[in-house]
Amino acid sequence: MTIDSLIDTVLDREGGYVNHPADRGGETRFGITAAVARANGYGGPMRSFPVEQARALYRRLYWEAPRFDAIADLAPHLAAELFDSGVNMGPAVAAAFLQRALNALNRGATDYPDMPVDGCIGAVTLAALAAFLKRRGAGGEAVLLKAIEALQGERYVALAESRPANEAFLYGWLANRIG
Template sequence: MIDDLIDAVIDREGGYTNHPADRGGATHWGITEAVARANGYAGDMRHFEREAAVAIYRRIYWLRPRFGDIAERAPLIAAELFDTGVNMGPAVATGFLQRALNALNRGARDYSDVLLDGRIGPQTLTALDGFLATRGATGETVLLKAIEALQGERYLSFAERRPANEAFLYGWLANRIG
């Protein structure tokens, strides 16, 4: 599953870019220069290799945040968390999941609230299991909609707070949600 998700992100992000309105600066394969440097790359971003990007996506955006544990229960949710994590950071993506789980637990009648800590741990996994058990086949789809709604609101907020981000809003909404 993760190999297909990484390929899709790389296809969507494309090769080298250095858009003047992008605070992330130079990127290649969707990996910012800061992330590449933090992971040991010292060269020119124009020459950053795809294989290095794949390794970073797997380690930083899938394994470390434990999205594979989500994939065992809800593959659509895991795919969304991975993509959102690449764009906004894994802790933000996990926070969206946690907020949605808390809002959908009917006043903690279905399962206990989750601490909003941006980390996948036993508490979040137990809540996800409780949600899926309670809501059945449509539960994953509804939870996905809630996560995407939070993501969309954040994109709009980015564009409202920093007009330069309007250059990216259409693409974010078209390519990152739904």
């Protein structure tokens, strides 16, 4: 699994141009919101937003900037989940899920110290992940994936509960984004 294949999957899932009335993000093309496109130099109509620009933004903003590429060196399946969650919820939310899960799985800070849950992957998060994987072995990555998917599912339900318009998306989020 490469970042190119992960981006292909997101592009397939997100489709082309969408402007769903219940989506606070407004217009999107290939899953990129108009706000993100504009903040990164695109000035044209979203219906014409080029797929090459979407690919570049996914790589830069949702893979490299949050350091999911560094996670991939240690746990590629985990990195793929964080990328997909980051596309849907924001990279900082996905990174915070990882940090929360690692803190909860460190056996009272005996395996590695707790870290701040700041949504930023740096040396401390990477060291904790490496220590967790070393301690738990091959099954550790699968357990982290379950923990992150549980946090993700809880967030989706909370979003639907807090804003009834989000109920339009809940089934798809649960069906297509978890597992």
